[in-house]
Amino acid sequence: xxxxxxxxxxxxxxxxxxxxxxxxxxxxxxxxxxxxxxxxxxxxxxxxxxxxxxxxxxxxxxxxxxxxxxxxxxxxxxxxxxxxxxxxxxxxxxxxxxxxxxxxxxxxxxxxxxxxxxxxxxxxxxxxxxxxxxxxxxxxxxxxxxxxxxxxxxxxxxxxxxxxxxxxxxxxxxxxxxxxxxxxxxxxxxxxxxxxxxxxxxxxxxxxxxxxxxxxxxxxxxxxxxxxxxxxxxxxx
Amino acid sequence: xxxxxxxxxxxxxxxxxxxxxxxxxxxxxxxxxxxxxxxxxxxxxxxxxxxxxxxxxxxxxxxxxxxxxxxxxxxxxxxxxxxxxxxxxxxxxxxxxxxxxxxxxxxxxxxxxxxxxxxxxxxxxxxxxxxxxxxxxxxxxxxxxxxxxxxxxxxxxxxxxxxxxxxxxxxxxxxxxxxxxxxxxxxxxxxxxxxxxxxxxxxxxxxxxxxxxxxxxxxxxxxxxxxxxxxxxxxxx
Numbered sequence: 101x102x103x104x105x106x107x108x109x110x111x112x113x114x115x116x117x118x119x120x121x122x123x124x125x126x127x128x129x130x131x132x133x134x135x136x137x138x139x140x141x142x143x144x145x146x147x148x149x150x151x152x153x154x155x156x157x158x159x160x161x162x163x164x165x166x167x168x169x170x171x172x173x174x175x176x177x178x179x180x181x182x183x184x185x186x187x188x189x190x191x192x193x194x195x196x197x198x199x200x201x202x203x204x205x206x207x208x209x210x211x212x213x214x215x216x217x218x219x220x221x222x223x224x225x226x227x228x229x230x231x232x233x234x235x236x237x238x239x240x241x242x243x244x245x246x247x248x249x250x251x252x253x254x255x256x257x258x259x260x261x262x263x264x265x266x267x268x269x270x271x272x273x274x275x276x277x278x279x280x281x282x283x284x285x286x287x288x289x290x291x292x293x294x295x296x297x298x299x300x301x302x303x304x305x306x307x308x309x310x311x312x313x314x315x316x317x318x319x320x321x322x323x324x325x326x327x328x329x330x331x332x333x334x335x336x337x
Numbered sequence: 338x339x340x341x342x343x344x345x346x347x348x349x350x351x352x353x354x355x356x357x358x359x360x361x362x363x364x365x366x367x368x369x370x371x372x373x374x375x376x377x378x379x380x381x382x383x384x385x386x387x388x389x390x391x392x393x394x395x396x397x398x399x400x401x402x403x404x405x406x407x408x409x410x411x412x413x414x415x416x417x418x419x420x421x422x423x424x425x426x427x428x429x430x431x432x433x434x435x436x437x438x439x440x441x442x443x444x445x446x447x448x449x450x451x452x453x454x455x456x457x458x459x460x461x462x463x464x465x466x467x468x469x470x471x472x473x474x475x476x477x478x479x480x481x482x483x484x485x486x487x488x489x490x491x492x493x494x495x496x497x498x499x500x501x502x503x504x505x506x507x508x509x510x511x512x513x514x515x516x517x518x519x520x521x522x523x524x525x526x527x528x529x530x531x532x533x534x535x536x537x538x539x540x541x542x543x544x545x546x547x548x549x550x551x552x553x554x555x556x557x558x559x560x561x562x563x564x565x566x567x568x569x570x571x572x573x574x
Contacts (some may be wrong), residue, residue: 101449148417153409172390173460176413181387181449183417187424188444191437200432203440207425212338212418223410 101178101187103169105143108161113247114139117254120268123321126258133194134202134257137186143208144182145246147175147221154223155321183210198223202253209249218242219332235290243283244276250326252277258321265316274311275329278304282335308333338415338422340406342380345398350484351376353512353565354491360558363495370431371439371494374423375487378447381419382456382483384412391460420447439490446486452490457477472527480520481513486560488512495558504551511548512566515541519572545570 114135121131122251148159152172157165167175190203208214211305218241225234255265281304284290291300308329315322351372358368379432387394387402394457404412427440445451447477455478462471488509492502521527528537545566552559 118506144417148413151410151413153413173388174457176385176388176390177453177457179417179461180420181453183420183530184444184448184453187440188448190442191441195434195437199429199436203424204428207421207428211421212414216414216421220411220414223414258367293512 101182103198104147104160104166104178105140105182107163107264109139109143111139112279112328112332113250115143116247116272116325117250117257119321119324119328120251120254120260120272121258121321123268123315123319123325124255124258124260124264125319125321126254126260130259131254131257133192134199134253135250137189137208138246138253140182140186140189141206142246144179144186145210145215147179147182149219151175154219198256198259201255205256206249209243209245214241214245214249231295235294239277239290240273243280244273247276247279248272262303271311271314271325274307274314275332276331278307278311279332281307282332285301286335304333338419341384341397341403341415342377342419344400346376346380349373349516349569350379350487351352351429354483354487354557354563354564356558356561357488357491357497357509358495358558359491360505360562361495361497362556362558363491363497363499365375366490367496368494370426370429371436371490372487374426375443375483375490377419377423377426378443379483381423382447382452384416384419386456388412391456393517413432414501435493437494437515439493442489443486445453446482451478451482451486455482472531474518476527477510481510482515484513484516485509489549504553507545508551510563511544511551512569515544515548515566516569518544519569541557541570 117138118128118131118136119168121128146160147166149155150160151167158168159165163169165175166178187203190199191208210216212220216254218238221234222242225238248269249272252265252269260268281291281300284292285297285300285304288297291303295303311329312326315325354375355365355368358365383397384403386392387397388404394459395405396402400406402412403415424440427436427443447453450455455475458471459475459479462475485506486509489502489506490499492505497505518528518537521529522534522541525534528540532540548566549563552562
């Protein structure tokens with residue numbers, strides 16, 4: 101569990117979560133447990149994605165993947181344990197209606213209706229020509245849902261009013277899609293193959309403009325969110 | 338997910354959960370979601386246990402295991418999805434302090450400090466001679482913790498007072514151990530190998546007597562719990 105969690109990573113999801121909390125007027129302490137739980141969930145998903153029967157990846161962040169370093173059974177169980185630990189962290193100490201809702205939102209986002217659903221369709225599509233609708237389904241679910249849920253969970257934790265929770269979730273859906281397009285540009289895959297690298301980058305820029313309009317508010321949280329969006333976009337430059 | 342969950346199974350854990358809820362004076366509706374979530378957790382653990390890199394089992398309940406019927410990636414993801422769904426069910430609708438605590442107790446019981454920890458030590462002990470302490474560690478964690486947590490979660494959901502929660506958890510620890518000893522008698526494994534089948538059965542009987550004394554109360558819930566204990570013991574006869 102430590103081997104993967106402390107092997108680096110950009111911590112984009114927890115940062116988005118904390119920024120969303122700030123933008124709602126909350127303190128970091130309102131969302132720090134949520135942010136940590138989300139990063140553990142993300143790391144669990146990486147460990148299981150890398151497994152031989154799924155993506156069969158030998159390296160991650162420049163190091164051997166967990167199943168290469170230890171064993172396949174260790175990787176399966178470490179992933180299970182990280183997923184479980186995330187709910188342990190979400191439910192420790194601070195009991196509140198907000199936190200209860202966060203648990204429900206996150207479990208939905210990573211369920212078979214969310215992240216896992218996207219992963220299943222991705223596996224079923226391997227080595228097949230897929231249409232844009234399927235590619236969108238995969239990306240929205242496999243990558244987008246957890247990113248959008250990170251923002252939503254932060255906003256809820258910070259006490260945002262319902263209309264702001266909705267808006268920040270919408271922003272998160274854009275952020276997730278942009279993240280994936282940029283990933284595809286870097287890997288010359290998915291959208292980059294479908295639209296060409298230049299076309300994909302233009303699409304990412306267009307979506308970034310749209311996402312900025314959704315945020316509207318101009319407080320410190322919104323500035324941080326816009327800066328992260330810029331960072332996500334620039335990775336593909 | 339459906340293939341495994343609806344393939345039979347004795348539903349011992351949810352029954353224990355509901356009985357514990359009853360024994361605390363609660364209604365079935367106070368614990369039914371918890372009972373369902375626990376059964377999903379149990380099914381997730383079976384799917385992952387059966388995987389080629391863990392127990393490598395081809396059949397379960399007389400049918401092909403999930404990874405044999407579908408694929409290994411399907412089995413990994415279906416297990417992940419069942420674990421996730423269980424927390425979705427635990428956090429839907431009915432928000433309460435009790436439910437929040439149940440989420441924390443269950444996540445602890447199946448974490449690397451509980452069920453997964455037991456599974457890891459079990460894998461590390463494969464094809465090795467192990468001492469009684471290690472065998473106890475494996476059984477208490479791999480099997481016992483979820484059974485004991487099922488009872489505890491039911492008691493909490495039914496509104497039991499703290500001393501009764503503690504007592505029913507203790508009863509659950511005995512129930513888990515008896516369950517495992519009987520399993521070993523049926524498989525001629527573990528305790529049966531260590532104590533002989535007859536010796537193991539005598540030990541299970543002795544523990545059953547002790548467990549009965551812990552319960553003390555004599556309401557309908559306690560009668561159900563004693564009946565289940567009897568059922569668990571008699572499987573090995």
